[in-house]
Amino acid sequence: MPSSVATPTKGPVKGPAEERTENVVPVRPPATARSLLRGLASWASVAWFLVPALVLFLVFVLAPIAVAVRTGFFKWGGIGPMDDFVGFENYTKLFADQVFLGDMGRGLYLIVLSITVQLPFALFTAVLLNQKLRGRAVYRMLFFAPYILSGVVTAVLFTMIFLPGDGVADHLVGALGLEGLQGKWLAEPSTVMPTLFLVMTWKYFGFHMMLFLAGLQGIPREILDAASIDGAGAWQRFRYVTLPLLGPTIRISVFLSVIGAIQLFDLVWVMTAGGPNHSSETMALSMFQFGFKRYQVGYASAISVVLFMISLVFSLFYQRYVLRRDLSGAVTTGGGR
């Protein structure tokens, strides 16, 4: 601390108020220096607390991203020195690859279906189970249970259900007189994606239902009652009161669905391994195939970089334009201002 700044504060002329303060703070620098000092001190302590997190973040997040980006510019088989620099060749190859372009199409397909089918279905069950209903706790638990199952267990389970000829699914559609569907499911390029979506919905709708239920319970009873008194019917109450107030929850559900669909791996890997003939392959699966089956590590890194960029760009835009209201609201409340 520079003494020239501190000295004037020791001056003899003081008001009563200042004297009182001086009892608490014996050495009192002028306002600017004091806050600077406090700022520094708090920064130092904050920095100390941040060190473990920063190191982990650096070692396990930033450094690997950098390594992946660098590896993506090389043709490298995972063995020996990485010395064959190919620039953007991996990327040009990637965007000319029908399978990878298909991966992106299939990702979009799952996203669109998730948002237009899975989430509305989850919302519907949530609204249903928010009513006073006998045994609703049991239903809630049943619908949520698949989410707790591991992806691999789910996949093995459904591989058996969709087994051509012997599976439960074939017997079921047979009993319903829909023999045309038998033996297809995961075995036909034309039916594998809808089947996959069916399994995804089974596994994940319960999770979104729970989110919606929590959101629904946060809607004050009084507003709905007020709407009723104003003459709003059930649909109007849902459309103009419930739905807007559920906005933040829905926006997060959409976000999680999209990211989940982009990065989908375990379910597909175990159920179909991307087949038949790449018709259910996802980006994560392509990356795995090239990285760990073909040992084209450079190319696989390029795929992982693209996968990362897509997720990053989406999440940044989504936060900027869609979640903005929820975020600023949250910060305002959290700050107590």
Add this chain to the structure above:
Amino acid sequence: MASTLPSRRSFLALSALTALSVPLVAACGGGGSGGKPAADGKVTFEWWNIATTEPGKSLFPQIASAFTAAHPNIGIETTSLENEAFKSKLTATISSGKLPDVFQTWGGGVLQQQVDAGLVEDLTDALGWASDLTPVSLQAYQIGGRTYGVPYDIGMVGFWYNKKLFAKAGVTEPPATWAEFLDVVRKLKAAGVTPIALAGKEKWPGHYYWAYLAMRVAGLPALQQAATGKDFTGAGFVQAGAHLKELVDLQPFQAGFLGAGYATPGGQAATMGNGKAAMELMGQWGPSVQKDAGADLGADLGFFPFPTVDGGVGRATEVFGGGGGFALRKGAPKEALDFLKFFVLENESKLLASNGYLPVVKGAERQLTDANKKVVADSLVKATGFQLFLDQAYPPAVGQEVNDSVADLIAGKKTPEQVTRSITEAAKGA
């Protein structure tokens, strides 16, 4: 609301984890400590094997302790890993430039990459006892006339067939030519029997058909030439694909075969074992997997070699298969090679008695009792030529492309010409 929202940081972390997984796994990994003599003169070396299931699971440690008991100055550090885990771990270890002293290998393209990187010991001169081994069993580990591995198991692919179902279709004799084979398929179909079980999801069982047809039509030298010249577009390869297409056009496979696994419930082996299909083209392990996944066909199960193709240069005695062996890290202690000699030569009868392996030592086939194993071993002894599984013989990128393209051909998504072009492209890019 803010608490349920994943923060940007945690989101970044999640996506980055995906992004990092490839290079990270490939870039790090523990190195071997190497076989350095300790102060007391004791030599310890590392041994990585894939014996995580019986009979190897209990047999391999027995052999190792018998060896160390006889040589108190030698220690063995054993690491047993499941097949796929072993491959991943070895890849990670290799990129750090270090290998374990003794490690499992299947020979072929993967071994060649390791040899090219200067990581594997050349055993040619030290292997004075190589003449005790069958030439077929050594072939996968010979690169450019030098030997880089020691086999402990060898097998081959052929047709396993259900004699009862063949009889039902009025087929008395296994087919010897491709035309006869297609005829058998037609007869089986006419009799209401599914001719062939195939695991379309796993792709590698499908590549057996294309590879064998290429061997029969274009011949063994052509396959080797194509690999070194990186050109698979020759007429023989296109013809091989065309012959496979003849078979596919008969729709010989079980319903839903494109989604079927191999050893999984309802997969290829189960279909075959449960008597729901008449044939499968599979390696020597076929019967035991049938038993595990479905049922034991017992005396109803027969074996016939892949038929010849009229006008092709390949012969019925040329076999397609693979086995298992061990290679040494460059600079591994010489005691490690002594161990391999002990493992293979002095324990052959134990390996064979365990019913999990086929003989690599000359004359040992006489010890076999199992009828199915005997017929495979006899075919191997009489073999006039050998081709390693293409997805092991070639660099991984090429081998996987063979599997992928042939799977596309079987599903009707690629023509025979497109298959040869895709494989050539992969070979040139690898």
